[in-house]
Amino acid sequence: MLSLDSKINNKLSLRRAKDSFRSLVDYGSARIDFCSNDYLGFARNADLKRRIHERLEADIPPIGATGSRLISGNSHFCEALEAKIAEFHEAAAGLIFNSGYDANLGLLACLSDRNDTIIYDELAHASIRDGIRLSRSKAFSFRHNDLSDLEKKLQHAKEGARIIVVESIYSMDGDQAPLLEIHQIAEQYGAALIVDEAHATGVVGPQGKGLVVELGLTQKVFARIHTFGKALGCHGAIVLGNDNLRNYLINYARSFIYTTALPWDSLIAIDEAYQLLAHTQAQQQLVELQAHFKKVIPPAILANFIPAESPIKSLLIPGNQAAKKLAQSFAQQGIAIKAILAPTVPAGQERLRICLHSFNTLAEINTLAEILNQELC
Ligand SMILES: Cc1ncc(COP(=O)(O)O)c(C=O)c1O
Known part of the structure; x- marks a missing residue:
């Protein structure tokens, strides 16, 4: 009879063999965030943080x-x-x-x-x-x-x-x-x-x-x-x-x-x-950044993105290994981008999930475009 330990070990080995082993990564030190779902920068918004702290202090x-x-x-x-x-x-x-x-x-x-x-x-x-x-x-x-x-x-x-x-x-x-x-x-x-x-x-x-x-x-x-x-x-x-x-x-x-x-x-x-x-301008900034993204990504690469008007831009890079490798190239340059691998997405539809945020700068998007150009063209 297989012990529970052996059973989970086998399943983990299978994941490793398929290049789909999930592990935890701390993106905290990345210079540039193209990874989080913090689309409007609220999680890092200094005014918001201050107001929350003031309320918590006023009435603990x-x-x-x-x-x-x-x-x-x-x-x-x-x-x-x-x-x-x-x-x-x-x-x-x-x-x-x-x-x-x-x-x-x-x-x-x-x-x-x-x-x-x-x-x-x-x-x-x-x-x-x-x-x-x-x-x-x-x-x-x-x-x-x-x-x-x-x-x-x-x-x-x-x-x-x-x-x-x-x-x-x-x-x-x-x-x-x-x-x-x-x-x-x-x-x-x-x-x-x-x-x-x-x-x-x-x-x-x-x-x-x-x-x-x-x-x-x-x-x-x-x-x-x-x-x-x-x-x-x-x-x-x-x-x-x-x-x-x-x-x-x-x-x-x-x-x-x-x-x-x-x-x-x-x-x-x-x-x-x-x-x-109710009163932020962040959505407008996000719309403008998305327009810039479309302008600077080379058309041959843009063609491999899943068409979408939202801040989630998915670039198809078939194969777990290929998607992981490209995400690692970005990580080495201080840029957090998540590779989404099978089985999270169907095999063959592995991708880089690039999230744009209101706080990303035009220069950051230009850097993203340059790296994609170097790596893929
Ligand atoms: C479409 C959708 N629904 C629900 C959830 C779960 O939300 P939460 O992260 O608050 O648990 C997610 C999270 O990624 C999501 O993408």
């Missing part, structure tokens, strides 16, 4: 939340914050979860059962897939952003409730869902539409309110997930919907019920980040 809160929201971890402050964030995103209600992962897991696991069908984009985030798996519902993926495949899959779902799950901006490809069309199909088939706005939060729509607000679909979408760990530079997430959905999640979402709530400093940081979001 407990360190931790001391319990789950249903025991001792709730507060008027947290509920008022949820209402404020929901209003900002033009939703009736919201419920904060400890992370985007927890939000998707809790929401998707509890909404449906064996009789229902969830249809999700094949590039949906792992947290969406894991939530679907826990729900025990029938589930089909549809080809990425492919409306006719979505319809085909909906036609398979003959009984029970139908749920469609998409992201507004896909985390690895950086492209946008054709949400208006997806909404029309959802209406036609009587399906509930859930939109994960993790990478659109702060970046897409007026004041970064998201794609659902931008397209005027707030009354049409069943639930939205906004995360605070990306453009907002904080941590946590909120599920937006109607009051009924909020009550349902408080009663049934296990990743909400059975965990200690976010600590006070996180809630204060989220509150301050939303206040900054």
Whole structure:
């Protein structure tokens, strides 16, 4: 019989053999950040940091939340914050979860059962897939952003409730869902539409309110997930919907019920980040940088990027080894860029995921273009 130690050793050896062994890297010393999801620079924003520290010093809160929201971890402050964030995103209600992962897991696991069908984009985030798996519902993926495949899959779902799950901006490809069309199909088939706005939060729509607000679909979408760990530079997430959905999640979402709530400093940081979001110029700077990026990357290299208007620019470099090697060349020059390897993405679609931020300079983007030119042309 194989011992557990041997079993995990074999699996790790397999990863090493496929060049897909994951290890932790500290990018803290990198000179240039083309890697983090801190699209608007909020995590490093000096004014934001100062305001958060001032509030924490003015009224020193407990360190931790001391319990789950249903025991001792709730507060008027947290509920008022949820209402404020929901209003900002033009939703009736919201419920904060400890992370985007927890939000998707809790929401998707509890909404449906064996009789229902969830249809999700094949590039949906792992947290969406894991939530679907826990729900025990029938589930089909549809080809990425492919409306006719979505319809085909909906036609398979003959009984029970139908749920469609998409992201507004896909985390690895950086492209946008054709949400208006997806909404029309959802209406036609009587399906509930859930939109994960993790990478659109702060970046897409007026004041970064998201794609659902931008397209005027707030009354049409069943639930939205906004995360605070990306453009907002904080941590946590909120599920937006109607009051009924909020009550349902408080009663049934296990990743909400059975965990200690976010600590006070996180809630204060989220509150301050939303206040900054309402008047920051960072989105405009990001748009200008994206235009510069398109201008300076050599056309032959630009052709290998996955077409996307978001700050996530994915350059396809097939093969784990090749993608890793190119990321290492950047690292040697103090530039943090993450190679995304199989099995995180399908084999053959390994890539460098280059994230642009409002704080990147034109000179940094020029340097990026020069290195790509040297390495690839
Ligand atoms: C689309 C999407 N949803 C959810 C999450 C999870 O969010 P969090 O990092 O807050 O757990 C991520 C994180 O990468 C994501 O890309």
